[in-house]
Amino acid sequence: MTHLRKLMLEELQRLNYSEETIRSYIHGVEDFSRRFNCPPDRLGPWHIREYQAELFQKRKLSSGSVAVRLAALRFFYTKTLSRAWSVADTPYPKRNHRLPAILSQGEVAQLIDAACPPFHRTILMTLYATGARCAELTHLKVSDVDDQRMVIHIQGGKGRKDRDVMLSPMLLEELHAHCSACAENPACGSFTATIATAGICRSIRKRFGMRVTTLPRERASRKVSILTRFATVLLRTYSRLAPICAPFRSC
Secondary structure, three states: OOHHHHHHHHHHHHOOOOHHHHHHHHHHHHHHHHHHOOOHHHOOHHHHHHHHHHHHHOOOOOHHHHHHHHHHHHHHHHHHOOOOOOOOOOOOOOOOOOOOOOOOHHHHHHHHHOOOOHHHHHHHHHHHHHOOOHHHHHOOEHHHEEOOOOEEEEOOOHHHOOEEEEOOHHHHHHHHHHHHHHHHOHHHOOOOOEOOOHHHHHHHHHHHHHHOOOOOHHHHOOOOHHHHHHHHHHOOOOHHHOOOOOOOOOO
8 A cells, every 4th residue: 555545545534434435536546646657646737637638538437427536636635635726727527417217117117027136136126115325225234124113224325324214015025035035045145134235236237227128228228226216206206106115215
């Protein structure tokens, strides 16, 4: 570990940043340094401008991804090196605001039924029915499922905030069925500690759309977030989905 990396890591931890933010910030500064083959403390605003343009033009990154890279560099120069940072010289890119792709009830059913093995199907149902983020799902424990109050406790969500989401009877039945299957065959997917791991969630995000060949390509290739977004935004309009997903807060 280099001296600069250690300083940045200590500063991120001292300010109590999340593990995901720490990982992305460290990666962003390392990528910036590798691009110019030079320690980042020897690089200046002109290098940052060139790097930002390259992220858009050559790497074709989204405005959100570029903004995260700039935030990492801003933290490194202002917090780690205690240097000035000019927003005018390195402005954050404008973001494109698009409406979410809306799936019908039948299309959502196709996505969930196409998941294999059954453990992945359970994860998709949990994401869709609760509106939880993938990162939140990876920290969800069996003890967070409160079948008496019919809620699921999400602890340490975005912004390190806790919240409760409603637990639908259909999802509860699915969770009970999977727990029973795990008791008989532990290889099917462990529910003893956490409901899902980060690796499983990443695998689903990459592969679940490819399994649904009957959907249009641009709709089937979207990430799992399309499920949570559809559920949270349109739940009140599509009340017929109530058996699948109960009311919860928007994410």
